[in-house]
Every structure is written in C-alpha cells, then in structure tokens.
Amino acid sequence: MEPDTSHSAADPDYMEMIGTCAVCGYVGLGDEHDICLVCGWHDDHVQRRYPDSTGANRDVTLRQAQINWKSIGMSAPYKKDLMRARGTNWKFELNPNWRPLTGP
Numbered sequence: 001m002e003p004d005t006s007h008s009a010a011d012p013d014y015m016e017m018i019g020t021c022a023v024c025g026y027v028g029l030g031d032e033h034d035i036c037l038v039c040g041w042h043d044d045h046v047q048r049r050y051p052d053s054t055g056a057n058r059d060v061t062l063r064q065a066q067i068n069w070k071s072i073g074m075s076a077p078y079k080k081d082l083m084r085a086r087g088t089n090w091k092f093e094l095n096p097n098w099r100p101l102t103g104p
C-alpha cells in the first residue's frame with residue numbers, strides 16, 4: 001500500500017503545553033494572558049486551540065506569529081517596543097516537546 005501523503009504530521013497540541021509559549025516554545029509563562037518575554041506573544045488559550053483564529057494579539061494568528069518568530073525574531077512587528085524593553089538579560093529554557101505547526 002502506498003503511504004498516505006495527503007496529510008502531514010499532526011499539529012502539536014499547545015493546550016497540553018500551558019506554560020510554554022505556543023509561538024516560540026520557551027518555558028516561563030504563567031496563567032493565560034501572560035506575555036512571552038522571548039517573542040512578545042500574548043498567551044491566549046483560544047488561539048492555542050485554534051491557531052488560525054485571532055484574539056489577544058490584534059490580527060495576528062498563532063500560525064502567522066510562528067512565521068514572524070522565524071523571520072523577524074518576534075511574534076509580530078508591533079511587539080518591537082516590548083522586545084526592546086526585554087533587553088538581553090533574559091534566559092529561558094526551550095520546551096523539548098514544542099514544535100511549530102506543520103503547515104497551512
């Protein structure tokens with residue numbers, strides 16, 4: 001039988017990773033609505049569950065935020081000031097179970 005290539009690997013379940021930023025994978029978030037100090041993402045459990053939805057991050061979806069993180073090092077361009085405030089004196093660990101969404 002031919003392997004089924006019509007589906008990519010399942011997307012990760014970010015609801016199982018509360019405390020880990022769904023955008024960048026770093027550990028250190030508290031309750032919902034915490035701001036990730038690494039990428040600036042505003043933790044939103046609806047967006048965790050539905051990565052194509054908008055919510056606490058203006059018009060930026062989780063999927064788009066992951067693309068932004070990869071290309072510009074923050075979850076959205078409008079987070080720039082926050083990222084500047086972050087400075088360089090931060091250290092977080094990456095959740096080894098985190099991985100980005102598999103595709104559009």
Ligand SMILES: [Zn+2]
Binds near residue numbers: 022023038
């Ligand atoms: Zn983050």
